Amino acid sequence: MSNLDRVVVLAGGLSPEREVSLHSGNRVRDALAQGGVDAVIADADSALLSHLRAAPPSAVFPAIHGTCGEDGAIREVLGLLGVPYVGSVASACQMAFDKPTAKALATRAGVATPPSVTLPRETFHDLGAAAVIDLIVARLGLPLYVKPSRGGSALGAGPVRSAAELPSAVLSCFAYGDTALIERFIPGTEVAVGVIDLGQGPQPLPAVEIVPGEGEYDYAARYTAGKTEFYVPARLDDGVLARVAEVAVAAHSVLGLRDLSRTDIIVDEHGTPWFLEVNVAPGMTETSTLPLAMDSSGHSFAGTCVSLLEQAAARGG
Amino acid sequence: MPGEQQPKSQPQRIDRYVGQYAERAVDMVASEIRALFSVAARPEIVSLAGGSPNVSALPLDVVGAMIGDLIATQGSTALQYCTAQGDAGLRERICDVMALEEIGAHPDEVVVTVGSQQALDLLARIFIDPGDVILVEAPSYVGALGAFAAYQADVVHVAMDDDGLIPEALEEAIQRTAAAGRRAKFLYTVPNFQNPAGVTLAVGRRHRILDICRRAGLLVVEDNPYGLLGFDSEPIRALRADDADGVVYLGTFSKTFAAGVRVGWAVAPPAIRDKLILAAESAVLCHASFSQLTVREYLNTQPWREQIKHFRELYQDRRDATLRALSAMMPAECSWTRPAGGFYVWLRLPDGIHSKAMLPRAISSRVAYVPGTGFYADGSGGKYARLCYSLPDPDRITEGVRRLASVIETEIQLRDDFGPAPGIK
Numbered sequence: 001m002s003n004l005d006r007v008v009v010l011a012g013g014l015s016p017e018r019e020v021s022l023h024s025g026n027r028v029r030d031a032l033a034q035g036g037v038d039a040v041i042a043d044a045d046s047a048l049l050s051h052l053r054a055a056p057p058s059a060v061f062p063a064i065h066g067t068c069g070e071d072g073a074i075r076e077v078l079g080l081l082g083v084p085y086v087g088s089v090a091s092a093c094q095m096a097f098d099k100p101t102a103k104a105l106a107t108r109a110g111v112a113t114p115p116s117v118t119l120p121r122e123t124f125h126d127l128g129a130a131a132v133i134d135l136i137v138a139r140l141g142l143p144l145y146v147k148p149s150r151g152g153s154a155l156g157a158g159p160v161r162s163a164a165e166l167p168s169a170v171l172s173c174f175a176y177g178d179t180a181l182i183e184r185f186i187p188g189t190e191v192a193v194g195v196i197d198l199g200q201g202p203q204p205l206p207a208v209e210i211v212p213g214e215g216e217y218d219y220a221a222r223y224t225a226g227k228t229e230f231y232v233p234a235r236l237d238d239g240v241l242a243r244v245a246e247v248a249v250a251a252h253s254v255l256g257l258r259d260l261s262r263t264d265i266i267v268d269e270h271g272t273p274w275f276l277e278v279n280v281a282p283g284m285t286e287t288s289t290l291p292l293a294m295d296s297s298g299h300s301f302a303g304t305c306v307s308l309l310e311q312a313a314a315r316g317g
Numbered sequence: 318m319p320g321e322q323q324p325k326s327q328p329q330r331i332d333r334y335v336g337q338y339a340e341r342a343v344d345m346v347a348s349e350i351r352a353l354f355s356v357a358a359r360p361e362i363v364s365l366a367g368g369s370p371n372v373s374a375l376p377l378d379v380v381g382a383m384i385g386d387l388i389a390t391q392g393s394t395a396l397q398y399c400t401a402q403g404d405a406g407l408r409e410r411i412c413d414v415m416a417l418e419e420i421g422a423h424p425d426e427v428v429v430t431v432g433s434q435q436a437l438d439l440l441a442r443i444f445i446d447p448g449d450v451i452l453v454e455a456p457s458y459v460g461a462l463g464a465f466a467a468y469q470a471d472v473v474h475v476a477m478d479d480d481g482l483i484p485e486a487l488e489e490a491i492q493r494t495a496a497a498g499r500r501a502k503f504l505y506t507v508p509n510f511q512n513p514a515g516v517t518l519a520v521g522r523r524h525r526i527l528d529i530c531r532r533a534g535l536l537v538v539e540d541n542p543y544g545l546l547g548f549d550s551e552p553i554r555a556l557r558a559d560d561a562d563g564v565v566y567l568g569t570f571s572k573t574f575a576a577g578v579r580v581g582w583a584v585a586p587p588a589i590r591d592k593l594i595l596a597a598e599s600a601v602l603c604h605a606s607f608s609q610l611t612v613r614e615y616l617n618t619q620p621w622r623e624q625i626k627h628f629r630e631l632y633q634d635r636r637d638a639t640l641r642a643l644s645a646m647m648p649a650e651c652s653w654t655r656p657a658g659g660f661y662v663w664l665r666l667p668d669g670i671h672s673k674a675m676l677p678r679a680i681s682s683r684v685a686y687v688p689g690t691g692f693y694a695d696g697s698g699g700k701y702a703r704l705c706y707s708l709p710d711p712d713r714i715t716e717g718v719r720r721l722a723s724v725i726e727t728e729i730q731l732r733d734d735f736g737p738a739p740g741i742k
Contacts, residue, residue: 019355129734168739175677223347226332
């Protein structure tokens with residue numbers, strides 16, 4: 001007997017990932033309908049609080065990506081309201097959403113992560129961008145990968161193959177945030193590993209190998225059906241598959257995440273998995289990797305969404 | 318690792334038809350810019366982006382009652398198919414509208430279309446083979462560029478200044494095209510309160526432009542969505558008024574009545590008109606009778622000239638607020654056009670700043686504009702941004718410009734720290 005009388009899927013938000021979030025939210029709502037649960041979509045706007053107060057939901061499924069959705073803010077508010085929700089608590093989201101913090105905690109858990117520096121815009125300005133850039137290249141070498149310290153969907157992110165490319169890459173990064181995470185680029189196989197916890201502890205889903213048709217796994221490659229090939233499970237040795245699963249579970253655990261997460265990993269030529277980042281509100285679109293992994297592992301997407309909500313409702317606000 | 322791997326899974330590409338699309342669909346991909354515009358539509362953002370008319374200034378209750386009467390009294394016609402050329406009564410009223418710009422057209426010369434955008438598509442369909450040259454202003458309307466690109470045209474931009482299209486630049490473009498062994502199929506121009514630049518083709522240049530085109534055997538496509546929305550003068554005599562054989566005129570009710578009815582029109586010489594009708598028939602069979610009759614009833618029964626005057630005053634207030642705010646707040650390195658009508662100001666950013674690269678920061682600061690790159694076929698124009706003042710009220714416009722000025726100040730600092738943004742043309 002379902003304990004889900006009223007379900008709200010949160011989608012939208014004001015981050016550049018709004019459109020992705022709306023797709024994710026609609027897909028979750030449709031999956032819930034397949035699972036026999038009626039849900040409504042709500043945006044994180046000025047109408048939300050009165051909506052949640054007027055008709056308190058059994059549980060909320062947050063599908064807002066980026067700022068507000070993944071930085072813990074909206075979950076903090078749900079906590080204040082005492083509304084049960086799927087996913088990690090605000091304090092864990094704050095750590096996971098900040099990539100340098102997540103990397104530091106993953107390192108503490110014994111997980112390899114690419115060497116990196118994290119620098120705010122003001123540091124380049126105050127110390128002189130050219131000198132700082134020279135220092136970064138001297139210290140980390142090339143190639144590099146630059147991304148905003150907070151955010152997703154590869155917005156503002158990109159590789160740097162030569163020192164001359166670094167200033168414009170940092171500039172593009174600063175369009176999406178005021179702090180840049182500059183990592184050593186690790187060539188290898190890109191995989192995304194979902195983790196689901198339905199009450200038996202965090203369980204890894206099969207690793208999804210990502211092979212962009214051309215160039216990088218950028219925004220277009222992520223959200224244009226057909227531009228990227230996915231292999232589930234990833235074409236890796238069983239031993240390596242086991243290690244990437246361990247990394248995803250370790251990241252989920254060390255960050256104190258709850259219910260579901262997705263960890264992005266590069267496996268280098270030696271089979272070493274390198275932790276890149278973790279997502280607390282993973283994409284649920286038609287081209288997102290988590291639903292693919294669920295489907296291929298026998299967890300139906302619809303059934304998993306319903307189970308997560310039932311678990312949240314039982315847990316309470 | 319290598320050599321030990323055993324393929325365990327088959328590739329999934331999500332789209333099973335990925336290898337079957339036409340070449341022209343290759344570039345139809347998810348875009349960061351489109352994603353940002355999804356945010357721009359939220360009320361928290363001051364949007365100086367989309368060129369939407371201020372339809373809330375219409376007497377919506379009156380229009381609603383009119384539409385109710387229309388269905389009650391003429392429903393069997395309004396809800397039925399009609400001819401591909403469009404409702405005859407509407408075409409008569411369209412001639413009345415065009416008379417304000419001194420066009421003496423006959424209803425038989427008019428083809429009703431789904432906004433003027435469909436007229437652009439139909440013209441592209443009947444004139445453009447892949448690689449054909451089309452001359453357009455620099456910058457030009459993004460919707461026209463999209464329509465021409467869909468038919469794989471080679472778009473050549475012709476320079477403008479504050480008085481619109483520069484005749485000498487047009488002559489030079491025609492000669493350059495001819496010297497390359499090619500011939501341009503037509504000149505596409507928005508002569509009044511141009512989208513996106515806001516400038517108007519000077520009256521003194523109009524005959525020269527027509528003469529140049531006539532001598533070169535070049536058809537002129539005159540797209541005039543904003544012609545009745547001038548702030549300081551009576552409507553300007555249309556190009557079509559001086560050359561019925563050499564000009565295809567495009568009009569729309571999107572800006573003077575309601576964009577949602579999607580009713581526009583083309584006036585063309587008979588041979589072109591006949592092809593437009595056949596092309597329209599194959600595209601949509603016929604246009605929405607309901608929309609056409611709604612517009613016809615509006616023109617027959619409502620004080621539409623007064624409504625246009627009301628729109629003009631409303632947009633003039635917003636134009637004034639925009640120019641005041643720009644003068645008061647923009648960094649000294651910026652410059653902008655001063656439109657005498659229509660919806661748009663064309664902002665030139667400081668050197669080394671790219672409007673497309675700046676957009677995410679602007680959205681984060683809760684203000685939106687359209688980067689200039691969309692208005693050039695080759696994606697140049699990054700040093701410009703289009704600001705549309707039609708929708709926000711004057712206080713919101715002032716706030717939007719304040720936010721935008723702050724974003725530009727930050728970009729100036731970034732440029733000074735890191736050098737010019739890449740990709741500026």
